[in-house]
Amino acid sequence: xxxxxxxxxxxxxxxxxxxxxxxxxxxxxxxxKGIAAADIxxxxxxxxxxxxxxxxxxxxxxxxxxxxxxxxxxxxxxxSTKPGRALNRIVVERRPGEETYVNRMIDLAEQFExxxxxxxxxxxxxxxxxxxx
Amino acid sequence: xxxxxxIDDNGKTRIIGMWKGMSEADKAHFIxxxxxxxxxxxxxEKGRRLIVETIRLMAGNGTNTLADFGLYVEKLNGIKEAxxxxxxxxxxxVIIEGYRVKNxxxxxxxxELF
Numbered sequence: 001x002x003x004x005x006x007x008x009x010x011x012x013x014x015x016x017x018x019x020x021x022x023x024x025x026x027x028x029x030x031x032x033k034g035i036a037a038a039d040i041x042x043x044x045x046x047x048x049x050x051x052x053x054x055x056x057x058x059x060x061x062x063x064x065x066x067x068x069x070x071x072x073x074x075x076x077x078x079x080s081t082k083p084g085r086a087l088n089r090i091v092v093e094r095r096p097g098e099e100t101y102v103n104r105m106i107d108l109a110e111q112f113e114x115x116x117x118x119x120x121x122x123x124x125x126x127x128x129x130x131x132x133x
Numbered sequence: 134x135x136x137x138x139x140i141d142d143n144g145k146t147r148i149i150g151m152w153k154g155m156s157e158a159d160k161a162h163f164i165x166x167x168x169x170x171x172x173x174x175x176x177x178e179k180g181r182r183l184i185v186e187t188i189r190l191m192a193g194n195g196t197n198t199l200a201d202f203g204l205y206v207e208k209l210n211g212i213k214e215a216x217x218x219x220x221x222x223x224x225x226x227v228i229i230e231g232y233r234v235k236n237x238x239x240x241x242x243x244x245e246l247f
Contacts, residue, residue, distance in 0.1 A: 010142070017145045020152065021188070024164070025181050031168035032176060040172065040228055047231030054240075
């Protein structure tokens with residue numbers, strides 16, 4: 001009997017959902033009958049304009065990002081000078097004003113450098129594997 | 134009745150929860166968007182199945198209102214049940230976008246991130 005209650009509840013939920021969704025579908029079907037071709041045409045025209053605008057915005061934003069990246073003074077960090085470390089032979093660039101894993105990785109690397117300069121063993125600084133994107 | 138075996142238990146619970154938590158206005162927006170989609174796809178078993186598939190995609194993506202329906206229609210292009218409907222899905226996306234703009238609905242889903 002102890003397991004019967006959850007199973008009963010699950011069955012009730014499934015019935016509940018099936019009834020609910022089929023009620024929605026009936027409402028949707030009824031609502032569809034009230035849609036005039038003129039309404040569809042009107043929404044289609046607005047939708048086209050809106051989606052074209054969004055597409056233009058995306059293209060403009062991509063171009064802007066590209067321009068910014070090309071003109072921004074890059075803070076370069078050549079990790080190839082640190083043989084034997086986790087980031088050996090990786091060259092990364094900071095992208096000012098952006099929150100990227102690369103920027104965070106550079107921050108961590110700079111902390112590491114500071115710690116090394118002060119001749120402290122940076123036991124508490126651990127590099128994690130970062131995956132861009 | 135539409136069979137719902139393809140929706141997992143968690144999805145079913147979320148769908149019921151979403152509906153119960155929605156305002157009457159949001160419920161109307163959901164019905165209207167789905168009705169616009171059905172008018173393009175056809176009020177057939179396949180058309181109805183695509184409506185339920187869209188709801189399933191919403192439940193799986195963490196959205197918390199069915200009024201986001203139109204924002205998920207485009208995702209149908211990635212599933213096999215929508216095979217051969219690509220042009221009709223694209224048209225429904227455009228029309229529902231127009232409906233959402235006209236009614237000042239968000240262009241981003243209302244999602245629970247955590």
